[in-house]
Amino acid sequence: MNAVEIEQAITDLAAAPFDAAEFPYAFLEAFGNKATTLKKLRTGASNGSDIPGGVLQRSNIHIATCPAGEVDATLQALRASPKTQAAKAKFILATDGADFQAEELATGETVACQYADFPNHFGLFLPLAGITTVKQIRESTFDIRATSRLNKLYVELLKDNPDWAAAERRADMNHFMARLIFCFFAEDTDIFNGQGLFTATVDRMSERDSSNTHEVISTIFKAMDTPTRHEGKLDDRYRKAAGTPRWADVFPYVNGQLFSGSTDVPRFSRIARSYLIQIGNLDWQKINPDIFGSMIQAVADDDERSALGMHYTSVPNILKVLNPLFLDDLRAALEEAGDNPRKLLNLRNRMARIRVFDPACGSGNFLVIAYKQMREIEAAINARRGEPDRKSVIPATNFRGIELRPFPAEIARLALIIAEFQCDVLYRGQKEALADFLPLDSQNWITCGNALRIDWLSLCPPTGKGVKVHGDDLFNTPLNQTEIDFENEGGETYICGNPPYLGNTWQSPEQKADIRDVLAGRSKSSGFLDYVSGWFIKAADWLNHVQGAAAFVSTNSICQGQSVPILWPVIFNAGCQIRFAHRSFKWANLASNKAGVTVAIIGICPTSTAACSLFESGAQGEVIAREGPSITPYLTLGETVIVEKRSAPNGDLAIMEFGNKPSDGGHLLLSRDDLKGLKLNATQQMKFTRRIYGSENFINGGERLCLWIEDEFLDEALSIDAIRQRIEAVRQVRLASPDKGANALARRAHQLKLMRIGQQHTIVVPAISSEQRPFLPVGVVDQHSTVSNKCYALYDAPLWNMALIASRLHWVWIGTVCVRMRTDFSYSNTLGWNTFPVPKLTEQNKADLTRCAEDILLAREAHFPATIADLYDPEKMPENLRHAHERNDEVLERIYIGRRFKNDTERLEKLFDLYTKMTGGKNAA
Template identity: 35%
Template sequence: MSLIELEDKLIELLRTDKPNQFIYDFTEIMGIPKATISRAKKSNQEHDNLFIKNKVFYRLTEKNVWEEFKKAELLLKDYKNIPRFTIITNYKSFLAKDNKTMDTLFLDDIQQLPFNYDFFLPWQGIEKIDHDKENPADVKAAERFAKLYQQLQKDNPNLSEKQEENFNIFLIRILFMLFAEDTNIIPPSLFTDSIQRMTAEDGSDMNQVITDIFSLLDNKNRENVPTWLEKFPYVNGQLFTNPHEKINFSAKSRRMIIEAGNRLNWKEINPDIFGSMVQSVASEDNRSHLGMHYTSVPNIMKVIRPLFLDELTNKYHDIIQLTDRHEQQKRLKQLQVRIAQIKLFDPACGSGNFLIIAYKELRKLEINIIKQQIHLIESSDLKEKNKSRQIREILDSINEINLLHKDKLNTVHMGQLYGIEIDSFAHEVARLSLWIAEHQMNVELSKVIPYAVRPTLPLQTVGDIKLGNALKIDWQELLPHELNDEVYIFGNPPYLGGKKQGKSQKEDMKNIFSSLVKGWKNMDYISGWFFLGSQYISNSNAKMAFVSTNSISQGEQVEMLWPLLLKNNVISFVYPSFKWKNSARGVAGVTVTIVGMESGNMKNIQPRIYKDGLVEKVDHINAYLTAGNDVIVQKKNKPLSKLPEMDLGSMPKDGGAFSVSEEMYLKMVDQYPKVKNILRPYTGSAEYIKGTKRFVIWLPNQEVYDEYKGIPFIKERIDAVRDFRKNSKAESTREAAKYPWAFKQRGNQIKADEKGFKRNIIVPRVSSEKRDYVPFGYVSGETVVSDSAMVIFDAPLWVLALLESNIHMVWLKAIGGKLETRYRYSKVLVYNTFPVPAISTQRKNMMSEVMEEILDLRDQYGTSLAELYNSETMPADLKKLHKKLDGIVERAYRQRPFEDDSDRLSLLLDLYEDMSK
């Protein structure tokens, strides 16, 4: 049940006015199982007391609720199982206590209960710490808005693109009015009451009333205004500049607008969160996941703090430590002027949450600066008259008059904010959310400095939140900047790997990269933002930081993108890898990185790596987001180190006709015993890891085929291969129809058969990210490895041990990249580039011994590798052996233990660079 459905049910419950039934219906609505309530009801014939174990103690009384509460407290002391809640009511007033948190809820009027239901959310498993993160006010407002949105869509079906745009603007205006009347921007309940009083219940005249209100809000002229409109102020900010376009209203949509005003406290809304929630309801696909798509404040702070906020804050704290009051005052003023000139730009701004938080943080810093300036004046030896004059000058710098002359502003203002958003509705939500944030900071200013007043109306004009495609818009044209201008670009652009991009997104990538990168079709979509950002900041004081999936610094993405980014720029800071979560329950976090960059021409750059709550200052950060020189791993056709060569598995191109199930294998061998000679074990990545048995028809040459083609089963299968290949769109596959008995590509399998190798290492090309180790292993020499895996023929045991080590996993994760979220192994990019130092015979023997133990233990467990190597279920003894192996292998690289995987990767990249010379 959604929060507003819950609220509506409670309103309906109290309308029924059945005191004796109340507690049963109330607890059922709040999520206590019906069977539990029924059992309790049978044992409570008086209906004035109710006890449900661990849930509630309830008493209905005609007396004072506080007096009865004291009696209940004494009674509960003797209870073995204290219930979560104690509730006392005389059906006029209502008193409840949470016996876990010790919080109390007292309502003079029980009719207010529906608007305080969140007190009882623990019954639904939602503790206060959870719903504090996801503010119920935000969720309720977004859900109620979702209902209104859906109803208005029903009232207005089949809208044109232009009508849809007007429809969205109307919704944004409604949201502003609801917020404005709850926050004293306009008189309380002015808009809601006007709709309720001035419109017919069927909604037939809503357009005229709405038009009258919206027109006046954009009009400074107050002559001849009807009495009912007199209290509506001039708003500006271009929110009401365009006239209201007629839309259809029903009695239901009218009522829902009024309920949104009457039932919600809009001043509790967090614009940074609410904006994204509102945006999500505009998409049918997202509507069931309210709250899923916003970025939490702590995560936004991970971007903006190292990008600019920490430096500004530290500067402020350094200034206020100065003992020279005159010098302190001068530098505070300089810092205030500086932050008023900063430009903030989010080129994928969505509903504006990054801009909102960044703007709020600048305002908070400015408030502290002003507060300190006033403190210096008030505690000085100046005459009172001079003190008042200087304080007034400071306050004048932030008031309405200067806001009309933006070229002379020395105060943080909305004109500093820039963004690009492709979705028209999100674009409008962003503008609204920024105005809400502006008002909230004006209120905050007045709280901290009571005599400082910065009116919200008329609304300020935001710098420029542009509707459009960020990869097609000229960023320099949107936000022109000179060499020394302080511009900060940041955000959370869309990720989308190469295979998930639509036609228009591929076109965007083509326009940017086709002349620069050979494999541009495989580049992540976010690469466009990184590239355009790097172009913008190059040779200037501008800086950027984006959130991205880890893939931006892994696999082939590195070779394609980073030479372009690092041409004139350097990485200034990174969060190498962390879970990007929000407070929406049940939403799994994606693993991301944050990359900050600035021009390489800037002086005093101090690269920083943030991880585990600590910051490490380093000399340089490379494209793999670890400390070290700029090195980009290039594909190699032969192993860099002294390792045996790896081969691709055999590719059938058969439409499945060569493949034989275990059941069919047994049947054919029973019917044609000699067919066993050409039905060989067959495995790829999935079969090997899951332990699935499969066989394959393997005919090494025409002569063998001629020997077996008389068997109907074999002939049918070969004919099926021929037909499949003939109908292929690929010319090479159609050509292979001339020899349908053979795999299209067989690698070195024929040579390996001739040499009689007993066992070969199988290398899965794709493996789950839920494993700490990819389970490499041996297959018999008789086994044919398919092209979904790779193979190292007749490889010694120490090579398998090397592959199974953590240090090799570090290389695979960083260099191999991912297929969706799974590890992707590449012969040319991972194995052939893996740097291996000289390993002594003694160490190889030690590695082999432990690897043999690992293989034996796998056999003892007798279960699939998928189960054994799941990081959550991996047996402790198997994990212990792997750790032992890790230590032996790592000491071949250096004797001193590694701090973490970043330390390992730094060493591997340095070694790769040395071995590649």
């Protein structure tokens, strides 16, 4: 279940008659527990509670219902219960149907409210559904509740108005929803003259059967688009000319083109009207635009509605981008200014000219947070200068964005309007905020279009140049440009955001064309780049003309593997450097089970001599910052180098080759049952078959075999009818192939495409393996086994080569320079093994490493028949195997630097330093 579904289930539970016996199970069901789980709790099979009326779910919650007036005592008993601690319960909860109390045991955070109000606190319990919560969600469950109700209304309206669901009218529907959201906010914040004015008017003036609801709302919208002043003075001539009825005349003139144009409203059913009233009765003063926007955008997106309520980017994550990009510098300037009025004024004037530009703005999260943070700094300046009520000099039009989809673009504009009003209330007071709020400014600063097709200089030009590109309608602009008409002399512009990632496999033809065009004339290898790369290239080009810097959240894959030599030379050749970066971490959203993608934050700016900052998360989640003269494309401190494929390994490392590609239509590969069907004797089995390993069965176990027929034994093999039939089937498959190489292989249909095998042994490296394991899966097979093209092999190589591959050093290198398949490692001999920097090894070094490899193999053998997957599960790795790897790492790392490395970052920096020396610096950027 997602957060919105949980909120609805909890609300329904609170509204139903209280059933003391049933409540614990209904509560758990609301958080997604399955019927089988609840059945076990009901029967006592998994209920470990020692409290009367209690239900204890291990690792989750201890709940108890109690007689009236005993909630305090019951919660105390739950807290003191030895069963609560033994079961590692995260929460305790007690209720008598009138009062409700709960506590999160790890943090001590509590809830104490009337029973009917507990849905307002449901965010505390989201971890019960496997959803990682953040402070903003716990403090304001309003946004999820409002999103849930708006989604119901949206779906109901589309059901009743199928023409509005069509593509040509979907923009009208989205525009209507944006108007409603503004009305709900305005009526609860005194922007309208009267608390609840909009909802109350619709309720009073529309029929209960909803037959005229659309007409009432349309009339209100027309009123808000009709001026109430003439030449600056109150004047009713426009309202009279428009025929505005008295009951609608109480609504103010909003302007800003939010209500201009068509005032068509979809027809309402009785249910839809009821939903509208329910939504209006929520307290919209609690709206948080930096949460709400990213949730509400899913309402209008058919593809995203199934994930409704999961789309939330936390403020701390956004600040990982904005703080080092420019906010830290502003705060440092504030600190340096102290109480000096002149310095404070200069800083305020500087901030008035700063532009923040998000060319993939979605519902405006980054712009809203940037605006709110800058207003906070400005408020501090005004307070120190004795001007606390001063009107802000930071214009919302300096917070600009591009968004491909119309509805999120509208929500982004609306979120900024709401954020501006809330900041005015917070820093200047309600009276001053209201005085300056209406009518809205008609300037349009969010563009709807394809960011990789739009000229960014047309939206954020060099300072001193104005922009005047006209759009039709501020809140309904399916244009590729925007309407701004002013200058920004001498200001800085900062680009930020979280663009779409999309690896090449998932890009549409249009998106592939976008990347090709952005790279035109600079590289022919655009097919290897993630879609987000286009934003970095556009930003680097833009920085050639405008004072500023750029930072994006990106998949970490643009700093790994074959993307690096394609993308980063383009960035560097455009005159930019990596100014700061936050190394890989999980960019989580509000989805269950901590869903998220591994990302990096990368900030670029024109090349300078200033120190660069590299951030990474420590073991306890703290952020560790280091500085250096430069940051490499692999997000390490040091001289910038780019690792490129090599045809041969470094020094005296063994040659690593591909395994054997069958190209056989499956006829040379055998299961154990297939082997029995051949009816071979023991001698024939030894002569004509081999075990064959691919990545999957090498790691997870399972037996596969193949026919292995040397030319000298072909006649004997053909004399066996079952083998001859398989060989003929291979021949037909290869002859039927459109590939000429496969046709040629038909001449030796008795063999795999390649026939490589070790005479004594083979060191095997799976091509694909999980990054969750602390070491790469590598092993040794005997001379009667071979590998498929899903593995790499070192045939008859000295065993010390395995010790290198099994090391943490090699794990770090492969994870950085090789390609990823989602979050899995995709091993490469030319990019991973052949480039691996190894110091000159003495014979004693090799002997020590050989012993380490043998110890690893012996430790595994002690746990036979456990598989690689079993043995290298991070939570279950046997102690003797872990110790063998630790010893291997210690021996190898002492060869590199005479001691153990402190962490993976230090490992990488040493490896890149050695790589630079190994290549003679020719790969330096």
